[in-house]
Amino acid sequence: MKFGIVIFPGSNCDHDAYHVVKHVLGEEAVFLWHGDRDLRGSDCVILPGGFAYGDYLRCGALAKFSPVMQEVADFSAKGGPVIGICNGFQILLECGLLDGAMLRNASLRYVCKHVYVRVETDRTPFTSIITPGRVLKIPIGHMEGNYYAAADTVRALEDEARIVFRYTSPAGEVDPAWNPNGAMAGVAGICNKARNVVGMMPHPERASEAALGCEDGKIIFTSVVRAIAGSCV
Amino acid sequence: MSPGVAAKSLADLNLTTEEYEAICDHLRREPNNLELQIYSVMWSEHCSYKSSRVHLRRLPTRGERVLLGPGENAGIVDIGDGLAAVFKIESHNHPSFIEPYQGAATGVGGIIRDIFTMGARPIAILDSLRFGPLEKPQNRSILKGVVSGIAGYGNCMGIPTTGGEIMFDDCYSFNPLVNVLCVGIARHGDIHYGKASGIGNPVIYVGARTGRDGIHGATMASAEFNEDAQAKRPNVQVGDPFMEKLLLEACLEAMKKGLVTGIQDMGAAGLTCSTCEMGARAGTGIELQIELVPLREEGMTPTEIMLSESQERMLLVTERGREQDVGAIFKKWGLESSVVGTVIADPVLRIRNAETVLAEIPNRTLTDDAPRYTRPLSPPACAGGALPSLPHVDPRAALIALLSAPPIASKRWVYEQYDHMVRTNTLVLPGSDATVLRVKGTGRAIALSVDGNGSYTAAQPMAGAMASVAEAARNVACSGARPIAATNCLNFGNPEKPEIMGQFSDVIDGIAEACRALGVPITGGNVSFYNETAGKGIHPTPVIGVLGLLEDATKVVDQWFKAEGDVIYVCGAGAVSLGASEYLRTVHGLSAGVPAAVDLKAEQALIDLCVDAAARGLVRSAHDCSDGGLAVALAESGFAPGGLHGVSVALDALGSENGDFALAAFGEGGARVVASVAPGDAAAFESLAARVGCPARKVGIVGGNALQLAWRGVRVVDVAMAELFEAWSGSFARQLQ
């Protein structure tokens, strides 16, 4: 299957996502240019991490105006799987494809380290083969990952099981001490109502090879490969 | 001298009367004001290396792997598979004192440009920092500003900052040091140079527009600071990492498409430096149409345009007729490009405004033929003096004090602010001796470490310099990589003072000797003089970056103990001393004595052992002994990210009969590494050690929850690893609150 990885000016995890898709998973990967209105036949779109437009103004705020985002919106409206990682998540929020917004980390510092996230639902293409409750060790790297939404939005996310990943302790307990950025309800990742658009702050592409010390992230990519293969049969 | 050029205005330009006369000789006439300003910046210490060049010649610069030594924007070494590592270290000390965030950020931006200018894709950054003690609020705020500036720039660029070091001393309170190393990877055939070749070729300006930032930055870096440092503030440059990211991608794309004949970034002295250097290197000249330079501010004078140090700008030369192709690539990345001049046959820098010639200077007189001085030097006085006899201290308290001392305590607070994983090459995360980066598409990895020790160098410049080279090489070897090349950043006081030049000269000799002995030629570097405020200078602080090559990336070793029952060896030989040590400073509040002499033969044997043992898979961990000595190294080896490991060690086994416990536990120096070996590999490890001629003494085993040190049959230290870890891991953040 074919993954399309969007390059915005300032994206910097684009090549990392490409590497995992192509060289670790052995799937097809193509880059999608922000100025084009063409997803090049992608089966799944990845909005990679980085600093689109320098993250100037607000993270993700300027990227939402890129022509390619109209295509991504149409693709997702038709049920196509889309994942935003880190800055990609921020862009999905700014575009309104996902609910909520990001504030600066409670520490007010950029933080790069491994964290633990509990998978809350298997009802998204990106978690389709993960048993809910499983804890994954995946790194984060961001300055604005402090998820915020109005109280009723958070309630809706909870009620509809749209919180996909939550920061927890290694044992899977929700604990403020293991919340790296102050995110509301420990949100590390969410999905839309249709469940095909997922945003997450942790970087699974940085945890997909044994050489890098951790492979827990790979299952997120494998999940979507399986989900798409399954839906084609 | 012309009546118009008073001695006072020469002094303002940091030029001497003799230099003025030399300018008149070069030009065979008097310079006009623009020309004089251009000479002033190009002949500044920062650009011309006028005080250091006669000494730098003594550094070894050749080696089988060296593809390009000092002289271009960065050094280049062969790393096999048709690939090369391009690397260099730079200082940004003065700007970081004036405005820590922007000063450090633009320092990072500058060194990154030096790397991609050569056609290499930057893959990692390391930072070597010096601050005054954290007790002073001002030092804390400088540190915070510098760290967030490095993070702000590097993170946005998507270049991981994967290693570095931080040391503290009061001498850096008014003169923090910010040295940044960047390394990139290029195919041999893709390397580009800063040469203006091909008469008639267009000269193209790309990147940010020119504003009034940083005018006279190079001159500022070439003079002492005084109380009116604040008044120099308008010089501050603001970095735009987003612009630089676009510039990086666009330049690499243009190079890949064969559109770039020559390219150079605009760093110190901006447009002036890049135009005259590119011409001088190619034996050609550049004619610049100043009215074509894209400006950010209105009413800028030619002098301001030529001297501006606005960031994120590059100058490139393409073949005639390819201007549009170049323009299209930059446009795709949202950047402007403008033809601003032409390569000419006359070896001059000619600046015109429409038809009027504003300046015409033989370009080599600004570069190779700039003044060079053999400044008077006096042999450095041996600062340290003898060690007083030390009162007894509780060894356990001493160990805890050392582990929580800022130079030794965990730097997690710092490196968590750096994206150290982007590009997914970081095989060894920060915290271990060297940073190790895989080279995708090959089975190899490179390792890097930056090290320097101002206390050592202040006490004994030559030995201190040798120790820094040895430490950096040892750190790299601990990871299993063979050290292959080095870069250096020389931070000193005022070179017009003979004692400073004496230190400088000795440091060069020390670096030269150590680099030669360890087979790590110097491929580039940077000299930063005038690190003085109100007449008070810093310690002479050479910082050495060593690059190593790991043939098989899967054989990488880190510093952490892995398993209960593994055998602990102390490998290596050489004298150990408490002189100028962290123990003396932290526990006894003293700076006295001299560091141990460096035994380069022992260092080489130790490197061989580390590299060979890693290649054969015989070591589970290797950690060098540096600040805080053996006891600290043992504790640090036990602070494994996956969980703490206790150790039980008998220090007597080291054969330090005539010393005392403090010397054995906390003494520094010596080519020493703490290694752990699986019991089944012990015999093979020992015989390998014998073969390479490196002593390896079995001192204990990994296991338990405590660090236990025995001395003459008595258990002198027995402390829970958790307690040590708490002291070490939280200290830095606590002190910054």
Added chain:
Amino acid sequence: MTKHKVRVIVTLKNGVLDPQGLAIKHVIDSLGKTGFEEVRQGKMFDLVVTAETSQAALAAAQDAAKTVLSNPILETFVCSLVS
């Protein structure tokens, strides 16, 4: 067509946590400066807009503020003409 200067002030909505403002208040307090009850941080943009009338410039600025400069989930904004 003349140039008009418009200032846009973007503030966090009431009730949205402002971690930066809190941290700044903390620093001010710790310096021993008293009386600071609350600090909230916002953004400010100075726009130079070419338009027929100042009202047209203001409208253009309002449009930019709404679509680009602010995030309706977190923020509100006010635009005003500067002489």
Added chain:
Amino acid sequence: MTKHKVRVIVTLKNGVLDPQGLAIKHVIDSLGKTGFEEVRQGKMFDLVVTAETSQAALAAAQDAAKTVLSNPILETFVCSLVS
């Protein structure tokens, strides 16, 4: 003692590069919105200060603006009372 509201506006000095402003202008232009000649970004702080008089509150805010809220190397500021 009463509570006073003071607004502090911090702007970059003239001539200091404003990368954010440039990037924002670029996006506004690319959306086809015309007439935007310049965008410069600044910061805004709303302070609630307890003081005897509004003048005292203003003076306290000015002091905080000078020592904490602005960086004199790059920025200038203006404080004003808000009713």
